[in-house]
Amino acid sequence: MAEVVTTSLNENQTRAECAVIALEHVSREYTGRGASVRALDDATFSIVAGEWVAITGPSGSGKSTLVNMLGCLDRPTAGTLKIDGADLAAMSPTELDRFRADKIGFIFQQFHLIPYLSALENVMLAQYFHSMTDEKEARASLERVGMGHRAQHLPSELSGGEQQRVCIARALINNPPILLADEPTGNLDQANQKIVANLLKDLHQTGHTIVMVTHDPEMAALAQRKIALSHGKVFCHPIGGPVVSLRR
Amino acid sequence: MKLTLGSIIRRSLIHRRSRSLSALTAMTVSAGVATALLTLYASLDTKLHKEFRSFGANIVVTAPANTPNLAEQVKKAAGPEALTAPFAYAVATTDRGTPVVVAGVDFPAVRAIDSTWQADAWPTAPNAALVGQKAANFIADERTLALTFAGQKQTFASAGHLRTGGDEDSRIYISQADFAGWTHASPTVVEVQIPGGAPQVEAALGRLRAQLPGLEVEPVRQLVEGESRIVDKTHALMFGAVLLIALTVGVSVLATLSASVLERRRDFALMKALGGTQLQMMALFLLETVLLASAGVATGWLLGSAAAWAISETNFHTATLPRPQVLPLVLLLNLAIAAMAALLPARALSTLEPASLLKGE
Numbered sequence: 361m362a363e364v365v366t367t368s369l370n371e372n373q374t375r376a377e378c379a380v381i382a383l384e385h386v387s388r389e390y391t392g393r394g395a396s397v398r399a400l401d402d403a404t405f406s407i408v409a410g411e412w413v414a415i416t417g418p419s420g421s422g423k424s425t426l427v428n429m430l431g432c433l434d435r436p437t438a439g440t441l442k443i444d445g446a447d448l449a450a451m452s453p454t455e456l457d458r459f460r461a462d463k464i465g466f467i468f469q470q471f472h473l474i475p476y477l478s479a480l481e482n483v484m485l486a487q488y489f490h491s492m493t494d495e496k497e498a499r500a501s502l503e504r505v506g507m508g509h510r511a512q513h514l515p516s517e518l519s520g521g522e523q524q525r526v527c528i529a530r531a532l533i534n535n536p537p538i539l540l541a542d543e544p545t546g547n548l549d550q551a552n553q554k555i556v557a558n559l560l561k562d563l564h565q566t567g568h569t570i571v572m573v574t575h576d577p578e579m580a581a582l583a584q585r586k587i588a589l590s591h592g593k594v595f596c597h598p599i600g601g602p603v604v605s606l607r608r
Numbered sequence: 609m610k611l612t613l614g615s616i617i618r619r620s621l622i623h624r625r626s627r628s629l630s631a632l633t634a635m636t637v638s639a640g641v642a643t644a645l646l647t648l649y650a651s652l653d654t655k656l657h658k659e660f661r662s663f664g665a666n667i668v669v670t671a672p673a674n675t676p677n678l679a680e681q682v683k684k685a686a687g688p689e690a691l692t693a694p695f696a697y698a699v700a701t702t703d704r705g706t707p708v709v710v711a712g713v714d715f716p717a718v719r720a721i722d723s724t725w726q727a728d729a730w731p732t733a734p735n736a737a738l739v740g741q742k743a744a745n746f747i748a749d750e751r752t753l754a755l756t757f758a759g760q761k762q763t764f765a766s767a768g769h770l771r772t773g774g775d776e777d778s779r780i781y782i783s784q785a786d787f788a789g790w791t792h793a794s795p796t797v798v799e800v801q802i803p804g805g806a807p808q809v810e811a812a813l814g815r816l817r818a819q820l821p822g823l824e825v826e827p828v829r830q831l832v833e834g835e836s837r838i839v840d841k842t843h844a845l846m847f848g849a850v851l852l853i854a855l856t857v858g859v860s861v862l863a864t865l866s867a868s869v870l871e872r873r874r875d876f877a878l879m880k881a882l883g884g885t886q887l888q889m890m891a892l893f894l895l896e897t898v899l900l901a902s903a904g905v906a907t908g909w910l911l912g913s914a915a916a917w918a919i920s921e922t923n924f925h926t927a928t929l930p931r932p933q934v935l936p937l938v939l940l941l942n943l944a945i946a947a948m949a950a951l952l953p954a955r956a957l958s959t960l961e962p963a964s965l966l967k968g969e
């Protein structure tokens with residue numbers, strides 16, 4: 361179990377060695393239009409394999425900025441960011457695209473399914489751009505999120521919760537070491553939130569690393585650890601430790 | 609089931625029916641108009657020259673009386689393509705004692721050259737005459753049309769009246785054979801019609817003058833010059849039309865394609881996030897564009913050819929057959945329009961940030 365592994369690694373130095381995500385003095389500054397905004401300020405922390413981390417913080421605190429970098433969609437302006445041992449700064453944009461497809465499975469708040477492809481084809485699309493399509497695997501992935509019987513349906517024929525499950529099936533299909541979820545239940549009602557929460561629990565139990573942005577305390581409570589952001593500053597909570605509430 | 613670039617494009621085109629249709633329509637219109645204009649353009653020269661030919665001869669050869677074998681000489685010098693019609697003239701007196709010009713002609717040859725002449729009926733039998741409608745006023749009895757030339761009286765039967773609006777209306781036309789037997793005079797004027805435009809007429813003039821020294825060879829100036837002016841103007845007009853239409857259609861295709869990318873930027877951003885390369889995105893978008901352009905060319909060519917046929921049928925009374933030769937040209941034009949129109953959206957694609965997906969845009 362992940363917790364068993366992580367609780368034994370309570371020193372930053374030892375964590376760094378088995379970290380799938382490691383940030384060292386990472387900053388992200390947006391410049392332009394005569395002003396500069398430091399959206400992320402000197403962040404140093406790491407996330408180890410199998411960990412479930414919730415990123416919380418008020419609006420404008422830098423959550424998306426952080427997640428963009430963890431998802432290899434953006435790069436730090438200072439500091440080093442290593443994902444699965446590779447330094448992002450050393451990669452060309454094309455290499456970064458490839459790396460992202462390999463390492464990150466995205467779960468979006470708005471699901472982002474292609475409207476003209478069926479549930480099955482949406483999952484296969486991730487295979488297509490990653491390597492090659494395999495219908496059997498794609499079906500298995502849909503079965504896993506309980507959507508096997510809706511494989512031929514278009515996104516418009518699915519409920520929000522069902523679309524999110526397809527999105528999760530798509531995120532899982534290429535076996536990425538990291539699942540990145542941005543407000544995965546932000547657009548869902550209670551019942552569907554529960555289904556998705558259970559799915560994430562299940563994935564965590566089977567060893568997936570999950571990084572999740574959420575406003576919802578209930579969802580955040582499911583994670584092992586919270587990374588709270590405030591004005592671009594990172595506050596890491598110790599693994600399994602008490603949750604400190606931040607001043608807003 | 610397999611998911612390929614082709615099946616993704618097919619799904620996208622079918623799902624976004626109205627967008628695909630409007631792009632296809634723009635492409636079809638451009639291809640159709642280009643096809644119609646190019647098809648007409650290709651046969652325009654022939655058509656216009658043919659049209660001008662109906663106005664009559666473009667060269668007239670005049671010879672002194674009793675020039676032997678005049679018609680044959682002119683025919684030989686004018687070339688096998690040219691039409692010739694010899695005319696022999698004499699002044700006779702009618703039964704009312706009025707002098708009238710009588711012409712001996714080869715009726716089929718005259719009919720071929722002077723296709724605007726309107727005759728009630730063309731004489732075919734011996735001793736039949738075609739009477740100009742003004743000349744008819746000087747005749748008392750047209751059924752036994754008595755004419756006197758140098759004391760020789762000869763009777764003809766009027767086959768009908770001739771209306772040209774010119775001097776011909778005051779003359780009486782009879783066949784060459786009847787004329788020669790009666791007056792013993794041979795042709796002194798040969799009308800020549802050279803097919804083609806001004807350069808061809810100039811060349812024929814030179815040829816005739818060189819081979820027939822001593823004869824008067826003159827072009828029908830007005831006609832030749834007017835003709836080349838009209839042909840040039842029509843060319844310019846058609847060029848302008850093609851250009852203008854290409855531009856208009858280009859703008860509308862640009863708008864359609866831009867909208868097509870804009871409304872799908874989320875989809876493209878997602879594909880990028882899933883590991884789609886710049887090349888794959890471009891291939892997806894450009895292949896779709898090429899597909900629409902090609903489909904537009906296929907339907908546009910058919911419609912344009914039909915339009916060219918109809919236009920030519922109503923305006924020139926001859927059918928313009930579809931020209932497969934214009935197909936590659938139209939395809940090229942449409943692809944060029946599509947490529948120019950696709951440039952902007954393709955740029956938008958290349959700067960697309962998948963990060964926008966996380967912002968929930």
Ligand SMILES: Nc1ncnc2c1ncn2[C@@H]1O[C@H](COP(=O)(O)OP(=O)(O)OP(=O)(O)O)[C@@H](O)[C@H]1O
Pocket residue numbers: 390391397398399417418419420421422423424425426
């Ligand atoms: N492209 C940009 N250019 C300039 N400033 C930016 C840019 N993107 C974000 N910022 C600024 O960086 C800061 C952090 O933004 P970010 O989007 O990371 O916040 P967030 O925590 O995700 O907020 P929310 O919960 O509302 O999504 C904000 O002050 C924002 O204005």
Ligand SMILES: [Mg+2]
Pocket residue numbers: 423424425966967
């Ligand atoms: Mg955000």
